[in-house]
Amino acid sequence: MNKFDLSLYLVTDQSLSKGRSHEYIVEEAVKGGVTMVQLREKDISSREFYELAKALKLVLKPLNIPLIINDRLDIALAVDADGLHIGQSDLPYSIARKLLGKDKIIGLSVETIEQAREVNNVDVDYIGLSPVFSTNTKLDINTPLELSGIKEIAGFTKHKTVAIGGINSLNAESVIASGADGIAVVSAIVSQENPQEAAFNLKTIIRKAR
């Protein structure tokens, strides 16, 4: 099992970063306390994705913060990222594990309580609970799990959990109090005027909620 800290998991989104580079956002966010970073890009070329991943690895490697690639296993392999995050419409988990090997972190999104039960006997490194609340970041979202869903899944899952979707400084405490091991955020960091301060505030809330 790979060691990592899901507490405050930053998921990138260039379109929400107000023109600031990934490197800038990520560097600031890590100074503020982000513990993991996921590079998620949908409408760029493979070459651009690769270049971005390489740049983020240069930032994160010296800081010992894991870089996780969303969906694109080829990009994860190409830059020797720390892991891969896959959703229900990405490559099957068994294939991803076979190609990445057991030393890489693989996270899997579950969108329903049923899906959380199904993966309970699969050796994923963590599960993403998605979405907790409704959000404008992703267009293809399911019905929100809400805090009650987080609580229910946290009650039976054997996996580490990170909740995502509409989490911000106002509701972060309630998500952690519901049993999630961490929160993943996009706009609550990347769209803020001061990403470092935003991360620091979220991290403080997480600490207090535990």
Next chain:
Amino acid sequence: MNKFDLSLYLVTDQSLSKGRSHEYIVEEAVKGGVTMVQLREKDISSREFYELAKALKLVLKPLNIPLIINDRLDIALAVDADGLHIGQSDLPYSIARKLLGKDKIIGLSVETIEQAREVNNVDVDYIGLSPVFSTNTKLDINTPLELSGIKEIAGFTKHKTVAIGGINSLNAESVIASGADGIAVVSAIVSQENPQEAAFNLKTIIRKAR
């Protein structure tokens, strides 16, 4: 070096296949004489891409026709495809070769005579000359190479060449006569009422042009 025959190279495009499945089109096209198949998809999920690739592999493997995946090295690895085709905005060739190993076919698109010169000392398995003519299939095309460009590249390249872009039964002969080792087509097969007959006709033209 891997053995393969570039003569008549089918590139898929679901949006141009008039509602018929990839399996149907590919099976018919191979009966007509297609010698290689490239699965190229841009706006589908990784899971769908994987499922399509798996289905095509089942069709092509028993027929000994190489299945080449466009751009997505992870899909090529996931289904153990025969090779990968990359363009100038995909993963760098050196990374692709490292991850796929020397036993897989890797083709690289070149869009200018300059690019064809640059890859002359790189150990790609073939180069795609793209586009020969103007076409509506790809939106991001460069200036067409025209027959004069094919002739010039064929004159100096050490690589096998396949020409693509706007090739049909009316101009296929001139492309082969200009020195290309093969032609790659999309709509000239996938959009035809009878893909098998369309492939057979193109194959006949190629044979006569040599």
